[in-house]
Each structure stands twice: as C-alpha cells, then as structure tokens.
Amino acid sequence: SELFLGHPDLKPEVKTENLSLLLTPADWDKLKNDYITSAKGKIKSYFGNILRLEVMEKWEKEVHPEVKENLYHSSLSFDIQTIIGEHMKISEVISRSLGMKMLELCLAELHEFIPRFGEEFVAWSTARDSPIFAPYFAAYINSFHDLMSGLETVFKVNTEELQKILAALTRNFKNIFFSKLRTKAQPLLKKILTKDWTLGTERPDSLASAVSQFSVHLQHMREPVGQELLHDVHKYVVREYIMQVIKPRRKMNGETRQQVSEKMNQEARILNNMLIDQGSDSNWLLPAIHHIANIIGEKKKDKIKEYVKELCQDYPDIR
Structure with missing residues (x-):
C-alpha cells in the first residue's frame, strides 16, 4: 500500500545513520x-x-x-x-x-x-x-x-x-x-663385568639396540629439542657405562682384564657409531669408554700412566 511503501525508512535516499537501532545496546550485548x-x-x-x-x-x-x-x-x-x-x-x-x-x-x-x-x-x-x-x-x-x-x-x-x-x-x-630408556638400559648396564658378560654370552650390540629403541626417533624431532635430547641420551649411556665399570669388583687376572678391555672397546664402538649415525654431535664423549678400557687391559705401569694422562687431558674435570 501507499502507506507502507511510502514510509521514509524505505526510500532509496534514506540515510542509514539516521535509522533507529534494531536492538538496544543492552540487547546487543x-x-x-x-x-x-x-x-x-x-x-x-x-x-x-x-x-x-x-x-x-x-x-x-x-x-x-x-x-x-x-x-x-x-x-x-x-x-x-x-x-x-x-x-x-x-x-x-x-x-x-x-x-x-x-x-x-x-x-x-x-x-x-x-x-x-x-x-x-x-x-x-x-x-x-x-x-x-x-x-x-x-x-x-x-x-x-x-x-x-x-x-x-x-x-x-x-x-x-x-x-x-x-x-x-x-x-x-x-x-x-x-624413565623408559632407563628401564630398558639398566638391566643390561648392570651385567657389565659380570661373568656372563665377560665370557661373551651377551651380544655386544644388546645395549646399543635397547638404547636405539628410543634414540633412533629423535632424528625425526624438530631442532633444537631433538638434538639436545640425543646429546643427553649419549651422555647418559656413556656415564652409566663407566659408572658400572668403576664399581668395586672382584680382582681380575691379566687374561680376564684383556677380555674385558676388548669387550668394552667393542661395545663402545657400536654405541658411539650408532648414536653418531643417528645425529649425535657429542664427539667429546667418544673416547671416554675407550680410555677406561685401555687402562683396564694394560699390564705395564708406564703405559697405564700414559692412558690415565690421556684420560685427564680429554676430561680434565675428573681430576
């Protein structure tokens, strides 16, 4: 109707700023x-x-x-x-x-x-x-x-x-x-220097395999978290390995000491090579177990002193 269509609000030239609010501020809020x-x-x-x-x-x-x-x-x-x-x-x-x-x-x-x-x-x-x-x-x-x-x-x-x-x-x-890494690794670490371990009944890569169940996945983690964590894993394994070796044990004869030295060097190579392949840049950790192994396997006092000196040069904080 003319009454409806003629309403001011429906005219084309209407100014929107002059229109009344459809909702009050309170209703809008x-x-x-x-x-x-x-x-x-x-x-x-x-x-x-x-x-x-x-x-x-x-x-x-x-x-x-x-x-x-x-x-x-x-x-x-x-x-x-x-x-x-x-x-x-x-x-x-x-x-x-x-x-x-x-x-x-x-x-x-x-x-x-x-x-x-x-x-x-x-x-x-x-x-x-x-x-x-x-x-x-x-x-x-x-x-x-x-x-x-x-x-x-x-x-x-x-x-x-x-x-x-x-x-x-x-x-x-x-x-x-x-916590999960320790659960897997500790039983194997505790076997170090036992009779079965010395005689070679344990596979030399058993510890590395247990650690790798965790460390291998860190190469797929974003930096720097993955690299930092891999460094911590590498440090943990080397530290725990050495702690097991230096615990007071029964005396060993020369032949047994040589067997232990060879076994330690073998396991250290496997561990270090694996972690380096997975991306670890902790090269400073590589010689640690080898130094201890050389000291254990050496009979001559002069050579032992040389190995101890090399150990202290690489790791001066152990003095």
Whole structure:
C-alpha cells in the first residue's frame, strides 16, 4: 500500500545513520554474550574430541605417526588452528570485536587443553610399554611447536604464556622418555663385568639396540629439542657405562682384564657409531669408554700412566 511503501525508512535516499537501532545496546550485548557462552561449550567439545580421537585411533591401535619432511607428524596443530580460524571467521561476520573475543576464548580453552592432553599422554604411556611412545613424543613436540608458530604468524597472538605451558609439557614428556630408556638400559648396564658378560654370552650390540629403541626417533624431532635430547641420551649411556665399570669388583687376572678391555672397546664402538649415525654431535664423549678400557687391559705401569694422562687431558674435570 501507499502507506507502507511510502514510509521514509524505505526510500532509496534514506540515510542509514539516521535509522533507529534494531536492538538496544543492552540487547546487543546480551546476544553477543550468549553467542560466546554457546561457542565456549562447542570449542571445549571440539578440543575434547581431538584428544579422544588420538586416544582411540592412534594410541589404542598403536598406529605409527606419519613422517613428513623427515619429521614425525601429528594433525594436532592443523586441527586446532582450523577450529580457531573457522570460529573467528564466522564471528567477524557479525562484528570485528566479536571475532577478537572468539580468539580470546579459543586461547583460554587452549591453556586448559594442552596440560590436559599432556596428562593423558603421560598417563597412557606410563601404564604400558608401547613402541609408539617415542614416535608420538616427537610428533607432539613437533606439532605443538608448529601450533605456537601458527598462532604467532597467522593469528598475531603473544604466545608467551602458552610457551611456558608447552615447556612444562615438554619436561614431563622428557622425564617419561628417560624413565623408559632407563628401564630398558639398566638391566643390561648392570651385567657389565659380570661373568656372563665377560665370557661373551651377551651380544655386544644388546645395549646399543635397547638404547636405539628410543634414540633412533629423535632424528625425526624438530631442532633444537631433538638434538639436545640425543646429546643427553649419549651422555647418559656413556656415564652409566663407566659408572658400572668403576664399581668395586672382584680382582681380575691379566687374561680376564684383556677380555674385558676388548669387550668394552667393542661395545663402545657400536654405541658411539650408532648414536653418531643417528645425529649425535657429542664427539667429546667418544673416547671416554675407550680410555677406561685401555687402562683396564694394560699390564705395564708406564703405559697405564700414559692412558690415565690421556684420560685427564680429554676430561680434565675428573681430576
């Protein structure tokens, strides 16, 4: 009707700034708050589903992670950034301020999700001896590193607090890693200098094989974490090996000392070559066991003094 079509608000030349508000500020704020409250529950649920799928589809089924560009890969970073990006995109259609609130909400949920994820992974890995622990340990460190990078570059987020949370998670994962490594290595280390070990009933590569179950996966972990951890593994094995050798033992005759020296040199070569091949740059550790082996196997006092001198030159802190 003319009455309806002639209304001033429907005229083409109407000025939008003069139109009355469809919603009062109070109503608008209530709608935004209700929207954020609803989204909070959904995002918490989405993050929970990510964890649930990791448990059911990866950990329980012992599915090994993919390797991309020589790094163990997990979809965690991509999935989380997709959730954040999609919710921000939808929210920014309504208003830019709502988009920023959505980002803040996602980050708050992420502050809770990362520790919860870490606790679940630690609990799962502690409860069983699984061959996929070390690969996923590396994959998750890689993925959370990618997540921090994505938050900084794509979403312009200050990740300082998240980095602290990630550092704590990394420490916990490392503790489990070394606990599992010790569980595998200690029984073999304790056999050093026993009768069976001296007579050669133990394979010379048995210790190296046990260590490699963990160390071999570190070459697929992002730097510098992977390299630092491999250095720690190398240092741990050499230190523990020497500690077993220098424990007070029964006296050995010359022939036995020679056998022990040869066995130590053989195992040291296998261990060091394996760890160097896997990427260890701890060359300073290489001569340690050999020095001790040479001292044990030598009969002449003058030669023993020379070997001790060489040992002290390479490792002056042992004096």
